[in-house]
Amino acid sequence: MRRAPSALVSIGGFGAAVAMLSVATTASIVVLAPPPPTLRMSAAEAIGALSRPGAAFEREMVELPSQGTRVPNLEELIAAELRLDPRSVRVTWLENIQPLVGLDPKGGKQAANDRENPLGGRTLVFRSRKNGLFEMLDPNVRSAEYRRSAVQMTRPAFVLSVRRNSGNWISVQPTRPFLTGWQRNMLVSLAVTLLLLVPLAWVFARRMTRPFRVLAGALGDQDDVVPEAGPRELREAAAAIGAMRDRLSREATERARMLTAIAHDLRTPMTGLRLRVESSPEPQRARMIADLDRMQSMIGEVLTFAREAATPIETIDVRPTLVTVLADMHGQGESLRLLSGDEANVSVSPPGFRRAIENLLQNAVDYAGGGTIAIERDGAEVCISVADTGPGIAVVDRARLLRPFERGESSRNRQTGGVGLGLSIVSDFANRHKGSFTLAEAPGGGTLAILTLPAARL
Incomplete structure (x- = not known):
């Protein structure tokens, strides 16, 4: 199999061709141009x-x-x-x-x-x-x-x-002229050379960078096959990137499988432990049952996360999905208002997207009693924001609350907060889909949660 040429050979050959063309053009103009008149x-x-x-x-x-x-x-x-x-x-x-x-x-x-x-x-x-x-x-x-x-x-x-x-x-x-005839001839030759070289340089640059753009597009779209084209160095890099992506994909799949297996296996001993706790005297029994409920909730969160990570990507319409989530909140969605705005589509895991939206809306209901939801299309991005009028989140706590098992209330009261995985799940979902999730202060006070995702290419 014939090896692809090196990028050094291509760039060096183009540089030599440019130099030869420049010298030939300048020499032709100097030879053919009439001599400058004597003053x-x-x-x-x-x-x-x-x-x-x-x-x-x-x-x-x-x-x-x-x-x-x-x-x-x-x-x-x-x-x-x-x-x-x-x-x-x-x-x-x-x-x-x-x-x-x-x-x-x-x-x-x-x-x-x-x-x-x-x-x-x-x-x-x-x-x-x-x-x-x-x-x-x-x-x-x-x-x-x-x-x-x-x-x-x-x-x-x-x-x-x-x-x-x-x-x-x-x-x-x-008075001596600013430019003599000879100097004008030289400037004309340089200008003509530049006009000839600029299109050639543009075509060469486009041709040289096309494999890079194809590779970047393949990585961004998460295709199964990374194209190996272009100079030899780029082909070697593409092969290494493809091997690394396959290895990371296998590791992620194995990690999700292990989490699912561990969470599933923990349910059996916890069920037996709950049966023994039922026969314990009060008040220890109520406390132990509450702890078991928290553990079961954590296990459920882990299982849900593992399943969502393995779900294939689909293109969904954002606004109808939000309407469906509000309708399925068993009456709690009445305190939330979906504002009119842009129509947008995103390419995401449907269960993961629904889970992220549910967590955002549930936080607004639990901590502020409701809020407003807005959808905005900004170029190649889709922004879903949830604003409430609650007590807000201190600036020093915003980054901490995006980590797993972190909550704003030190008491960890389950009446308002769960186990502290809601916002971390939203942040992880945004990162996995090349988006972002931030917490800020709402214009009228309270918290403004912004989920940004790349717009789907229809």
Whole structure:
């Protein structure tokens, strides 16, 4: 039989696939995306920003001019435009621009020593002629037309610094965008990768956790067979849980059988003991008979509990069952009032449910003379509450009264209380059916007993 793959293999394979997909998506976007455009500006814009800085330029007062690769020809051009000494103007490239190789007038190759034009040589300026053609202006002839055209020509971004009479410098430079084109490309690639990975991760997580949900549902529904599916570790855990549940079920059945046998066997000697007590003189006879009655009541409670624990689960309608219990209380149910409310169904042991309800109602009659019963459906839970106006139960005694053979009256008078198993039976019934049972203070005083059970799935 082929072994199921380990969860480590599945998770590791998914992680590797996610990493490969992420790298492939990012690389594809980086390769296919166009390169980010170079930030460009003109000398005219820089000159205008000296007096009227806008959103596209930053202006600040500095002690020293900008440091970087200087552009002498552009410094002369701007100085002439501003009618300043060229030594009072400093122009540096905003980014490091490497000189390229250009053509000299003789047709040979030369290095571009003039850094004003990153394409090599001096700035080339063309003007439009009336016949629709263009002519090149001679850069060696410093005419007003050449200067005006060169000032308006755009070029890579630079920093312009002009010295003032006070000795400090005014520096202007284009505002750097919050995100460059390259950074935007990277963010887009990450967003696309995330959009691709989220559905895959969701599908993988659903597939990985499905066996866990099936296992949890099987345990919650108490099915006979625990499904063994999914990764190898989960299958081993499911097999261990199934074996443990079978062992606990056998132990519970054996314990109930032993309790039933012990309680049944005790009845025979108690019957003989009662016959001997009948011939005893008073007042010892009355006391001994009362003790025997208490013992027989305890044995009856144990037998009832053992039988109810072995009863199969059924889906019952809560409200009709409460109406039947009230009708069977031999007139005592008249002091109890069932309020109108939600209709609900629960999956429980019918004898156990009836026994729990009888104990709750009998307590309200014995200790408070009656009360009100309410049924509420809250999502996946059904709450059955019994409120009375009796003396109530102290907070310190509420947990104690849920234990077997505990009673609120220290005298243990059977006129009002039995043997102290009523509330403990209700609490045990709630726990066996994945519910809860609590005691609280009623809004108008007295005791509020709340039995909460899971709603049946019809």
